[in-house]
Amino acid sequence: MARLRKPKLPGLIGGLGITFKTMLKGNVTVQYPHEREDPAPRARGVIALKEENCTVCMLCARQCPDWCIYIEGHKEKRPPRREGGRERTVSVLDRFDIDYALCMYCGICVEVCPFDALHWSPEYEYSEFRIAPLLHDKVKLGEWEATVPETEPLELGAEVKGKK
């Protein structure tokens, strides 16, 4: 059975005291856009694409719960690496769009990519006045790569050093 803690002053006066104290203590407002608060390095702000790693395996587009990734690619023939070898076929990425109007920021695409082509970046200031520009294409996604932070150190006791 729990005990009630009787406040020392009548509660009404005590309440007034706390409000007064808070008034004098200072505020917690960050005056955006004059001041900015930087989110944590892991914050899921926007997804960046490293095009040279992508092999058009379509895993991210398939796993996305919202189906907001649109991928188109074609196969091309490349000359063999050595004399007398076969011709290689490579997949070339034609179109890689992420529709941020649909994106849930869940991160499944970043996680399932076997070739480390997608990365999270904590950038969040890309709002638009219309919905159409929220479809970021290959070029724009490549630009976000510059904002991807370095892998950060982990706490003591973690087995894997750095995150993927």
Next chain:
Amino acid sequence: MIHLAVDAGWGLTLGIKTVIVLGLIPLGALILGYTFLLKMMSHMQSRLGPMEAGPHGTLQLVADGVKFLQKEDIMPAESDRYVFAIAPAVVVMSTFLIFIVIPAGPKLVVDNLDVGVFYALAVSSLSVVGVLMAGWSSANKFALLGALRAAAQLIAYELPLLLAVVGVVMQAGTMDLQGIVGAQANGSIFGWSGIGNPFILTQFVGFGLFLVASQAELTQTPFDMPVAESELVSGYMVEYTGFRFLFFFIGEFGTAFAFAALAATLFLGGWAIPGVTNTGLMEVLGPIVLFTKLMIVAFLMFWVRFTYPRLREDQLQALAWKVLIPVALANILITGIFKVAF
């Protein structure tokens, strides 16, 4: 009469007084609204409040006023159109009428009635009619609930308000406000007249009652059942938009200004600084002194408003009838005994 440098006629004097009072209400509402509603409340809530409009958000209420003025004037289809339109005016009218008797200097009063304080409290209760009109004509159940609660509450708290002031009147010996200010400025405490005799020292019970009752008259938390934001979403004002809502808003803060000024006059000494008798100087300093004192009272009122939750309607009524009125009557009794004994 207002003492003017130039001897003006009756019409011009009336015109100037009207303009001053009409201008004073929104200005007072603006100042109170900005200082307490926007800044003090924000700081109590660990935030900054408006900062963009004007330096540190001083012009925010002006911007709000302009915004309200340019809104569409919507009237509910089933409402009683004439009553709906007139109701805000009735509420604000009672505020204007209070300002007639409040003195800001030795001669700075619109009309120093002999029944000053009685008149002020009487006209402040006219706002009940306006509130009922607003709630009924809105054709909205929430508004009706709010208006009925308001009517019951405002009527119930008239009595403690009045009875609290009776003690002051008994001590001052007069009902007109200049006389009360004079009694405080020229009075003495047990023979020492250093700070005059502000009635808050002897009538502290009355001061407390006046504050509580005026909090209820203004339908401010903890007595804001009629306007309970999280239940009735503005209660009787819920159907009002645009400049009619602006009227209610100005009425609410203007009345807060008026009641704070009344409390400062009745209990804290009004415009007078004890010891300073230079009337010319007081004509200029008086309004400033009164303003300072009323800001102190308003600070107390708004401090309580932003801290406490609201009382339920029946608890509110029980507080008025079972606690405040007996305390007020006891206060009158004791004041009477002291008045006769000393």
Next chain:
Amino acid sequence: MSTTDTPMPRLPELEVDRRAWRHLADAAVGVELDTGDMILNLGPQHPATHGTLRLVVRLDGERVLAADPVIGYMHRGYEKLTEVRSYPQITTLINRIDWLSSFANEVPFIHGAEKLMSIEAPPRAQYIRTILTELSRIATFVLFLGEMGLQLGALTPAFWGFRDREHVLNLIEGVTGGRFHPNFNRIGGIKDDLPWGWINETRNVMKIVIDACVDFENVLAGNEIFEARTRSIGIIPGGLGAAYGVSGSNLRASGVDWDLRRDGKPYLAYPELDFKVWTHPDGDSWSRYWVRLQETRESALMVLQLLDQLPSGPIMAKVPRIIKVPEGEIWVETENPLGQMGYYIVSKGATGPFRVKIRSASFSNVSILPWLLRGVYVPDVITILASLYFILGDIDR
């Protein structure tokens, strides 16, 4: 794995008032309009109903004669959605059931899937999951402490609730990347490990939370006006509450000493923790507020304990690359901040479940409203709604 291997945990002796059942039948939609009574629609858009809950009350003056909650305005079809999604995708979606304490929603689901696969997450993963669950409990409750004051008219504590919640959300963002929707559980463990410096930050934030609890206690719980508004309002008798399915802090505030973290099947790191289950003998709104206040403090102390005991090691067990959960059915329930949340997962061996039944806490908490709201005043309706603390996403799924 069948659901009947362990016996049902024992609830205390229940005294069900037979008259209570009559009101379930009365709560039909479409309350008749009698002369002299007024029907008030605390409509889907209302500040007091925490979302799109519609409460049709029949009033006599200011007294409620009958009340009828109409839910479903926010139904998003979760159980249908889960039929066509895989387990990682579902983990993302179910964050959004109870959006204030989103991590806690993932835990029973992942726990159930792991049990079906007979996989145990490593201890470090269990500990971090527990820490995040308790953090989300703190986040929810701190908001509750503030916004119950708001429902009652005290404007200021609501902002303090949001302010203190920000610290916890920043912590969750530091680990998972998302403030509201962590999406951090994976079958077999968790996604990432803790970043450097997080443990110290968490310790500081827990101190802030404990100080904030003292503030809330003085400004609200000890305030005479708050007590006048909440004492003896909305009393839920313990046995009746359990019969209606009320769970969590609401039931503990009625004196029922029942907490799934201690009394249910063991899950996460709770068996290794030393914590107190707070109850209160009255069943009124004040005690619900008080119990949640104490539980917030208790959660902060639990997080500090967990941080001290945090084992090192891997955070993910060995799982195959393509996760296919073997056939079977399982029922898992956990103590979520809002109450008892449970998932009944039916799996037919595919990458996604065949059927998931979600038992959400608020759905049952709201079912007691027709009984609870008879004869109270309109302002008390607001108090009761605030003190029961349901989230619409949780009711409607």
